[in-house]
Amino acid sequence: MTIFDRNYLKIDRRKRSLNNSSFLYDGINFILGLGIIVCAFLIFVDIDEYERLFTLVFFMSGTMNLVMGIKYFKRHEWVKAVSLFLAVLILYAVAVISLIALWL
Secondary structure, three states: OOOOOHHHHHHHHHHHHHHHHHHHHHHHHHHHHHHHHHHHHHHHHOHHHHOOHHHHHHHHHHHHHHHHHHHHHHOOOHHHHHHHHHHHHHHHHHHHHHHHHHHO
16 A cells, blocks of 8 residues: 555545544543542542532533533444433433532
8 A cells, every 4th residue: 555545545535524623522531620620639639618619510420421422322223322322311400419419
């Protein structure tokens, strides 16, 4: 296979587009992960003052799973995508319950 072969260029272009979208998903997950770590640290330092951050932690965790579910859905990995979407529903439900319990 030479560098100027048409199939080689198609494969290379496919890899680049996959890597660019994967970089976007990884960047979003990195930012959300840092937010979760900061919130968890604040909760650990003083749970009485920062107990309302539990809602944010659950919401960001659900969003991380949603981003990964979209990534696997686009890759046609259906089992992983469906399981992550179910985890999103559970985490968003827990976020709503903690919102009601801690904020109202």
